[in-house]
Amino acid sequence: MDVFSDPTNIDVYVTGFLWILKLTxxxxxxxxxxxxxxxxxxxxxxxxxxxxxxxxxxxFRNTPLTLxxxxxxxxxxxTLGLSLADDIDLNNYWLGVIGLAVYTAAFxxxxxxxxxxxxxxxxxxxxxxxxxxFFQTLTMVILPQAGRAVVAPLGSIFIALAKNATxxxxxxxxxxxxxxxxxxxxxxxxxxxxxxxxxxxFAIVLIPTGYAFGWLANRLAVKR
Amino acid sequence: xxxxxxxxxxxxxxxxxxxxHVLQDVSLSVARxxxxxxxxxxxxxxxxxxxxxxRLEPINSGTITFDGQTLPAEGKAxxxxxxxxxxxxxxxxxxxxxxxxxxVMLGPxxxxxxxxxxxxxxAMALLDRVGIASQAEKYPAQLSGGQQQRVAIARALAMxxxxxxxxxxxSALDPEMVGxxxxxxxxxxxxxxxxxxxxxxxxxxxxxxxxVVFMADGQLVESAPPAEFFENPKSERARDFLSKxxxx
Numbered sequence: 288m289d290v291f292s293d294p295t296n297i298d299v300y301v302t303g304f305l306w307i308l309k310l311t312x313x314x315x316x317x318x319x320x321x322x323x324x325x326x327x328x329x330x331x332x333x334x335x336x337x338x339x340x341x342x343x344x345x346x347f348r349n350t351p352l353t354l355x356x357x358x359x360x361x362x363x364x365x366t367l368g369l370s371l372a373d374d375i376d377l378n379n380y381w382l383g384v385i386g387l388a389v390y391t392a393a394f395x396x397x398x399x400x401x402x403x404x405x406x407x408x409x410x411x412x413x414x415x416x417x418x419x420x421f422f423q424t425l426t427m428v429i430l431p432q433a434g435r436a437v438v439a440p441l442g443s444i445f446i447a448l449a450k451n452a453t454x455x456x457x458x459x460x461x462x463x464x465x466x467x468x469x470x471x472x473x474x475x476x477x478x479x480x481x482x483x484x485x486x487x488x489f490a491i492v493l494i495p496t497g498y499a500f501g502w503l504a505n506r507l508a509v510k511r
Numbered sequence: 512x513x514x515x516x517x518x519x520x521x522x523x524x525x526x527x528x529x530x531x532h533v534l535q536d537v538s539l540s541v542a543r544x545x546x547x548x549x550x551x552x553x554x555x556x557x558x559x560x561x562x563x564x565x566r567l568e569p570i571n572s573g574t575i576t577f578d579g580q581t582l583p584a585e586g587k588a589x590x591x592x593x594x595x596x597x598x599x600x601x602x603x604x605x606x607x608x609x610x611x612x613x614x615v616m617l618g619p620x621x622x623x624x625x626x627x628x629x630x631x632x633x634a635m636a637l638l639d640r641v642g643i644a645s646q647a648e649k650y651p652a653q654l655s656g657g658q659q660q661r662v663a664i665a666r667a668l669a670m671x672x673x674x675x676x677x678x679x680x681x682s683a684l685d686p687e688m689v690g691x692x693x694x695x696x697x698x699x700x701x702x703x704x705x706x707x708x709x710x711x712x713x714x715x716x717x718x719x720x721x722x723v724v725f726m727a728d729g730q731l732v733e734s735a736p737p738a739e740f741f742e743n744p745k746s747e748r749a750r751d752f753l754s755k756x757x758x759x
Contacts, residue, residue, distance in 0.1 A: 349564035412567055413604035417670055418594025420587070427621060432608050498660075509607045510652035 288472045290481065302465030304488060310383055310462065315445050319390030322395025326424060329400055339464030340396065347393040352454050356386040360458040376460060383455030390508040391448050398440040402493035407511075441501025446493050463488070516579060518543045518674055518705050519564060526559055526572035535557050535729040536571065541674070544703040548716040548737070552728035553754060557709040558601075561678045564707060565596045578673060597667030599681040603659040605651035611638065612647040617668045623670070630669070638664040641695050654742065657688025664695055674705040680714055681707050685708050693719075713756065717741060726748045 288295055328340035345356065358481040359382040363369040372379035406429050412425040461469075467485045471478050519541040526534035533556045541547050545571065551555045562568040564575060566582055566589060575582045577596065583589040605614050615634040619625045638644040642653075643660035651659055660680055667675055681689045699721040700706055703741050710716065716723050718739055723740040725733040727748045733740065741757075744750045 326538040357715060407602075407604075409600060409602050409604035411605060413598075413600065413606065415590075416565060416567065416593055416596075416598040416600075418590045419618075419664070420590050424579075427617070428606055435608065437706055510650060 290477045291484070295469055296474075298464075299469060300484070301459070301468045302461060303463035306455075306460055306462035308382065308447065309380065310387060310455055310460075311445070311449040312386055313384045314391060314393050314452065315388035317384060317393050318391035318444075318448065319441075320360075321388060321392035322399060323430070325392060325396035326399035326403065326432075329396065329427070330429075331335055332499065336361050343389075344393045344396055344466045344509055347390050348368065348397070352386065352390050356383060356454050358456055359386040361385065361402075375448045377462045379455070379458050383452070383458065383460060386446060387452060387455070391444060391451070392484075394447075395441065397439045398444060399430075402437035403429055404437045406432045414482070432509050433443060435504075435509050438504035438507055439500055441502070442497060445500075448495060449493060449496075450489065515543065517539070517541055517658070518545075518578055518709070519565070519624075520576040521560075522574045522576070524560075524563065524565060524570050524575060526556075526568065526570045533729050534563065536573070537729075537731045538573075539724065539731060539734070541705060541707060542670070543705055545721045546700045546706045546719055547722050547724055548702075548707065548720040549707065549709045549724045549726060549754075550711070550713070550716060551732075555724050555726040556729040558678050561676050561707060561709045564676055565593050565598055584614055590622070594618065595672050595673050597670060597672035597675040598678045599660070599663050599667055599675065599677045601682050603651070603663045603683070605659055605662055605666070607651055610648050611654070613644060614662060615666045618666065618670045634665070634669055635659075637668050638662070640663045640714070642691070655688060656684045657691045660684065660688075660692045661695055664692075664699075668699075674707070675699065677706065677708040677710065679709050679711070681710065711756075727752070 309437055318498065325340045325343055327338040327397060329344075360379070364378065364382055364383070370378060372378040391427040409431065410428055419427065453462060456462045456465040463485055467481060470481050513585060519538040519539075521537055523540045524534050524537045525532070531586060536556055539547075539560075551557050559568050562571050564577070566575075569584075570694075575628065577592060578599065578684065580592070583592060604609075606617065609617065612631070612634055615637060616627065616630050618625050619630040620635070629630075632647050635644055635647065638647055639718070642663055643662055643665070646654060646658065651662070654662065679690050680696070684692065693712060696706070696715065697719045708715070708720070720737045723735060723737045724731060725744070725746070725748070732746050733744065735745070740749070744753055
């Protein structure tokens, strides 16, 4: 039977990309939440918080993601016994999400911080002058404007995240790159077509995603 | 007119920017309902003085008292004080991502926790007063400079402040828009609002101020009613300044 019409193979392919989708979704949510908190820390007037934010960014931005994901498995799970689910796949999935989120958060933080720098200082002064607290100024005036300025860079970060999600394959999750390896091993006569299908799937989804973020960035841009 | 204890008191205020001594032992008191116009050459410390009153610039020594209370250093107490002192900036600083109406409503609703419906009514009345009511749903970037500055005044007034600080409110405006902003300021002055106005508009100083304060090189050089100051400046520094700006 043809490799592309075998229902078992289709199943391996679909399962692989569903894992990627789930890793990307959960990783993006986690990275966005942690990244915003880190950015808030890095612009806060409290030196300890600023130091923590800087340490996080420098640590995770300069460590290979493969090592971080390995650590999540061998460190957090195997050594420290952090089990996140009884199902082995689900456990590896959540360990992978942690690795992706803490790593991507460092980039999200820096993107948002650069967005904060695009907001004129007068905006914060005006907010403080009507009696807003640091937290109110940040959440109601600075971050909404900074967020609109970083839609495009955040898009790039999330696209990178979707591709980085394949690294979770190294700790045994049957995501797309593992699925591809499995199919190639079983179908030595169709290596290049299989490769093209997997690479093409990423490209077909991610290219329009990039354009969508660009369109959104234009739409949301703050006019000054 | 001025009665009872003064609203704003600066006593022996010193401020440094690095080695630069921008406010040198400045003392000034502003009575309730008084309109004080601060003039002086660029770099004389007028803007810093204005910004020190609501602690956008912290000072190095001396005391600033507002309504009988020493200026709090930070936190909730400082935020509360700032909510009672309106400020109008040279560059307007309207919140760029909010509509005109939202700009005016944000403070009362979020800082004071007032009911949006009541605030909306007050905000529209204020926008009507400054002549911008028909633009309430637009964004700041869609308005002219003069219109933006009038909205900024309405935003400050929405907090029902005890005093208003103006930091060169017309310096960033095209000449034909200066008048519309000064008109609003003049009518506020007539109504008895306590105002500290840093400006280069000598006409405004002449007809709307109760007192003109002249600053040079970080020092408060002279303080007198406008007629007296413009006709008969006492210090050499003030005479020199006036001769330069009034001859053309």
